[in-house]
Amino acid sequence: MSSPSAAELAARVRRGEVTATSVLEEHLARVAAREPEVHAFCLVTEDLARAQAAEVDRRVAAGVDPGPLAGVPVALKDLLCTKGIPTTCCSRILAGWRPPYDATVVRRLAAAGAVMVGKTNMDEFAMGSSTEHSAFGPTRNPRDLSRVPGGSSGGSAAAVAAGFAPLALGSDTGGSVRQPAALCGVVGAKPTYGLVSRFGLVAFASSLDQVGPFAANVADAALALDVISGHDEADSTSLPGEPPKASAKLGLGVEGVRVGVIAELAEAEGIAPDVARRLREAADALASAGAKVEEISVPALRYALSAYYLIAPAEASSNLARYDGVRYGLREQRADMTETYIATRSAGFGPEVKRRVMLGTYALSAGYYDAYYGKAQKVRTLIIRGFEEAYRSCDVLLSPTSPTTAFALGAKTADPLSMYMSDICTIPSNLAGHPAVSVPFGTGDDGLPVGAQVLAPALGEAEMFQVAAALERLAPAPAPATGAER
């Protein structure tokens, strides 16, 4: 895309060369032109955005620095709480809910001078890999409107890919930032667990959820992460101490960097041949640039998908018990409370949420706990140990992000297991709590973007983005600019 980067926009606004208002209006014009066909947003907050942009302009005029994201339009996944602004998780059960507080990441973006253009569409409660499980209807991939954008943060990925905003935030529980980033041809990162505050992020699976940035390029993604990361006393799982600077090593190249190509994910069953081929090219390109590339085996990863689809639903079944029609959201009132719970939840939750809540309830229920949930937790240990072993000989690991390029709308909705397989390469990092980033690397046979995933050990964000930036420079010519498609 020829649009200026978020960093460049912020620099121009800070220097007074362009106003935040004019930057915003340019982006709103793109929204007006293409949003009807893409449907990236469930809510466009034009009035708020104009007020925020005007405030940034006032600061610049008064000689006050608005911050590192001065005047940069951002789109926020609709499970990040925004005070007084509807936050629905794209579920009927939260329709119309206006949170009484802002998520910490929302406050940090605003404090850095960012301008919020809207809340983005998503799979209901972040459960899905295509954004088709939204109560507001699906988002379409801006690069091919017949395809899904991926999910669950498909609206955020599509918003960046369509040029509606240079930056967006999503959440990643099993790949929900990285997989849509790959399918839409943008950069998407899941930080180390605990690096970014979860306060005000509506919970799906609390031991896996992390907020992560989308951007059109690696440097912008690292910049956004540096703005939102850091300790927050409002989140008891927030890591103490200074966060690593994600953007510290972007220009260093990969000379001598040890890169392990994960055998279990590079050529696994279900990885499309064109995606596997692009990954080999990515590995070769890194080797040509001076990296020490080797193939590495992490056998426990074969069990990651099964473990995830027991652990995440189990945690979800507990987290989503709060939607009871008492304090907020929908209530379908009946004669007594139990019948009210049942009527409210049955009417308010969509099919994928019901499926996962039941799966999790089953995995945690008497008689099955040890065989399923308990076993999955032990597999989680094996995966963490497997990564530890791999990182003795490697600095970062490499795999595809998604086993295929963007698939057609409706292709996987009838078969949940086939949809779950979309997350096979991204899930391991969530189970381990490690960071990973998807960076576009060429296209598949269908001309649609392929994402390469760079994985790093906990708090290895700087090295992860270092390698991602190198891949970005080494990538084949990008897909044709957005807007020219059917």
Added chain:
Amino acid sequence: MPVTVALYDGRVDQPNPRTSISPAEVAHVARLARLALSEEELSMYTTQLAAVLGHAADIAALDIEGTPPTAHPFPLADVFREDEPRPGLDRDEVLSQAPDVEGPYFRIPRIMGDAP
């Protein structure tokens, strides 16, 4: 609702512990999760949950008895802060989002049946 289940006993030589779930079990789980299912939904979810559990049979069959479980990626201890008063959420603002209130309270339907 009585549900009979064939429980996997942890032996590795029992390779396929559970590849199916019965409609009665799904109905039971739905009740536990406070969800009502139509006959059509019951049939659909039975098929779909069986497919996912069938996939998960690979880990149910693993012999990893001595491996400790991981509930959380990092061993964080409980976090404490000084017990100093600070502003909380505005009560009226919170109550304004509730489906039904009475004065400063959330109002709900009855939670108990009639006295015998």
